[in-house]
Amino acid sequence: MTMTSVAIAYFSGYGHTARFADAVREGAASVAGVETHLVAVDAVTDEQWEILDAADAIVFGAPTYFGDVAGKFKLFMESTSRRWDEQVWADKLAAGFTTSGAKSGDKLQTLQSLSVFAAQHSMLWVSLGLRPGWNSSTGSEFDLNRLGVWLGAAAQSNGDEGPEAAHPSDLATADHLGRRVAAHAVRRAAAAALDASAA
Numbered sequence: 275m276t277m278t279s280v281a282i283a284y285f286s287g288y289g290h291t292a293r294f295a296d297a298v299r300e301g302a303a304s305v306a307g308v309e310t311h312l313v314a315v316d317a318v319t320d321e322q323w324e325i326l327d328a329a330d331a332i333v334f335g336a337p338t339y340f341g342d343v344a345g346k347f348k349l350f351m352e353s354t355s356r357r358w359d360e361q362v363w364a365d366k367l368a369a370g371f372t373t374s375g376a377k378s379g380d381k382l383q384t385l386q387s388l389s390v391f392a393a394q395h396s397m398l399w400v401s402l403g404l405r406p407g408w409n410s411s412t413g414s415e416f417d418l419n420r421l422g423v424w425l426g427a428a429a430q431s432n433g434d435e436g437p438e439a440a441h442p443s444d445l446a447t448a449d450h451l452g453r454r455v456a457a458h459a460v461r462r463a464a465a466a467a468l469d470a471s472a473a
């Protein structure tokens with residue numbers, strides 16, 4: 275059986291984003307027929323570039339630093355110029371996640387940067403696909419998508435705590451994103467295989 279490949283390409287300065295990257299990976303890995311790869315973008319090996327190029331879907335993750343993707347993630351973006359030029363990643367699925375210290379933290383900008391990056395590579399952006407949580411009198415911070423974001427998975431990490439204190443709602447939301455991307459990637463691969471056999 276050919277496996278569908280989901281890569282999670284992330285940067286993490288202090289481990290918080292790495293924790294959410296792992297939650298995305300776990301969600302994706304829970305879908306049958308999916309293999310997952312974590313790629314830390316500040317030290318991409320040749321083998322990992324091949325993994326990214328061969329992936330059916332890439333989920334991008336960066337912490338929000340000064341209201342946008344962290345600089346080291348931006349360096350990774352710029353290091354994909356040749357791939358952009360040759361449109362190597364065109365038509366792969368893409369999605370994104372971020373974390374910040376403040377509840378808002380201006381992190382929408384980060385998800386927008388990730389989605390524009392994916393669009394410039396002609397990738398197909400997968401939204402979070404969840405209704406907003408914690409937005410009613412009966413809601414709570416433990417609702418899925420507690421920060422009420424649509425464009426990707428958003429998390430908030432207290433500045434005085436490490437990644438081990440990641441909020442359970444944010445972990446579950448990241449897991450959801452991984453599962454959603456993987457499920458769509460599997461469906462697309464199955465449709466492509468049907469098309470190929472009919473041709």
Ligand SMILES: Cc1cc2nc3c(=O)[nH]c(=O)nc-3n(C[C@H](O)[C@H](O)[C@H](O)COP(=O)(O)O)c2cc1C
Pocket residue numbers: 285286287288289290291292337338339340341342373374375376377378379380431433
């Ligand atoms: C240089 C720098 C800039 C930051 N800028 C923001 C910001 O604009 N908004 C915010 O809410 N948090 C900001 N933070 C907090 C981080 O987003 C937060 O600590 C995050 O969990 C770090 O993730 P990481 O451990 O993966 O690096 C900033 C942190 C650093 C180090």
